[in-house]
Amino acid sequence: MTTETIRASETPAEGKSSLALYLHIPFCTSKCGYCDFNSYEGLDHVVPDYTPALIHEMELWAPAAKNYRVDTIFFGGGTPSLTSIDDMRILADALREQYDISPDVEWTLEANPTELTREHLEGLRGIGVNRLSMGVQSMHPDELELLEREHTPERVAQAVADARAAGFDNLNLDLIFGLIGHSMERWQSTLEQVIAFQPEHLSCYALTVEPGTALYYRVQKGQLEEPDPDLAAEQYDWTRERLAAAGYQQYEISNWAKPGRACRHNLVYWRAEPYLGMGAGAHSFFIGRRMANVDSPTRYVEAVNQSYEERQASGTGRAELRQVAGGEVPDEVTLRADAMILGLRLLDGVRTEDFRARFGVSVDDAFGPALQRHESLGLIERTADRVRLTERGLLLANEVFVDLLPDPD
Numbered sequence: 001m002t003t004e005t006i007r008a009s010e011t012p013a014e015g016k017s018s019l020a021l022y023l024h025i026p027f028c029t030s031k032c033g034y035c036d037f038n039s040y041e042g043l044d045h046v047v048p049d050y051t052p053a054l055i056h057e058m059e060l061w062a063p064a065a066k067n068y069r070v071d072t073i074f075f076g077g078g079t080p081s082l083t084s085i086d087d088m089r090i091l092a093d094a095l096r097e098q099y100d101i102s103p104d105v106e107w108t109l110e111a112n113p114t115e116l117t118r119e120h121l122e123g124l125r126g127i128g129v130n131r132l133s134m135g136v137q138s139m140h141p142d143e144l145e146l147l148e149r150e151h152t153p154e155r156v157a158q159a160v161a162d163a164r165a166a167g168f169d170n171l172n173l174d175l176i177f178g179l180i181g182h183s184m185e186r187w188q189s190t191l192e193q194v195i196a197f198q199p200e201h202l203s204c205y206a207l208t209v210e211p212g213t214a215l216y217y218r219v220q221k222g223q224l225e226e227p228d229p230d231l232a233a234e235q236y237d238w239t240r241e242r243l244a245a246a247g248y249q250q251y252e253i254s255n256w257a258k259p260g261r262a263c264r265h266n267l268v269y270w271r272a273e274p275y276l277g278m279g280a281g282a283h284s285f286f287i288g289r290r291m292a293n294v295d296s297p298t299r300y301v302e303a304v305n306q307s308y309e310e311r312q313a314s315g316t317g318r319a320e321l322r323q324v325a326g327g328e329v330p331d332e333v334t335l336r337a338d339a340m341i342l343g344l345r346l347l348d349g350v351r352t353e354d355f356r357a358r359f360g361v362s363v364d365d366a367f368g369p370a371l372q373r374h375e376s377l378g379l380i381e382r383t384a385d386r387v388r389l390t391e392r393g394l395l396l397a398n399e400v401f402v403d404l405l406p407d408p409d
């Protein structure tokens with residue numbers, strides 16, 4: 001695929017469509033034991049070349065995005081808060097120069113409490129970041145140690161206070177329940193302490209032991225027990241009740257927000273709308289294609305720079321997008337399944353008329369037998385205008401989703 005192909009045929013002809021931008025910063029000071037994200041420790045030597053490579057990738061994609069308005073920007077990782085304010089300012093300037101950024105853009109940055117200083121937070125606000133997503137995970141030191149997180153509960157409290165003082169009025173805190181050796185009381189204690197910070201948004205995920213992680217090997221060797229799924233289910237049920245009582249609306253399986261504070265960027269993913277990812281390992285669903293960049297930060301920098309130089313040298317504005325490691329144009333059956341599975345993650349579920357308008361078939365024509373089966377099992381329910389997960393279905397969502405996947409060829 002070349003930049004020329006994209007420019008010539010695939011941008012909307014008239015008007016501006018909405019676009020979400022994701023920028024991946026893959027560096028961390030140390031790798032947490034449970035983490036299977038595309039993140040790396042010990043790559044300090046790549047950092048100086050990474051910001052210029054991101055700017056080159058922005059320039060390569062900019063012609064394809066010229067008829068889009070960017071409504072959300074999300075710097076994820078990795079640990080984006082490790083990026084210096086000088087580099088953040090360079091990236092922000094390049095984004096504003098190359099893309100049409102909406103005046104009311106939601107601009108999120110993922111952060112670790114460890115390195116968040118008041119000065120850094122004020123710098124982020126100054127360049128336009130207006131939402132902070134902080135990885136808290138637990139408010140107990142021994143649990144943070146189990147997860148190999150570097151921060152302390154005291155550091156979390158200080159980072160939240162500093163973020164407020166710096167002017168952040170849209171704060172998400174990430175938490176993990178269902179920890180190994182956990183108890184209901186300890187989870188309740190973490191959640192109560194975090195509610196007291198009054199964040200606008202909370203993401204609560206059950207611990208999963210992912211193959212390839214340090215935690216996985218410790219469990220495999222018998223050094224640690226498996227997490228208890230029954231305890232995680234009880235904690236999840238209690239979390240739903242407690243957060244509702246505290247004024248949070250659950251809008252997705254793992255996400256709660258004060259009214260009007262749902263994450264606009266993540267809603268783009270769950271509504272299967274277009275997003276453009278840049279950076280090592282970033283994924284996109286853009287111009288009708290699904291794409292993934294190469295995972296390795298070193299390889300990413302080399303590939304983007306090569307594409308950029310080829311484009312400059314050609315004098316035609318044309319270049320291979322060498323950082324894109326894989327891509328496909330999903331067929332209609334795959335697009336329907338994506339829209340259904342992602343949409344069912346939302347508590348509102350899928351509006352049947354919207355589905356028909358988008359795909360030209362009803363949800364029953366597309367998924368009839370699977371929907372009937374899971375309705376009879378009590379995992380999904382139908383209302384006059386939508387299909388959605390039941391309370392029980394929220395806990396067992398993967399059983400529904402697996403049944404909605406297209407048959408393999």
Ligand code: SF4
Pocket residue numbers: 027028030031032035036037039077078079112135
């Ligand atoms: S800080 Fe986040 S991205 Fe980095 S290793 Fe830990 S969990 Fe993974």
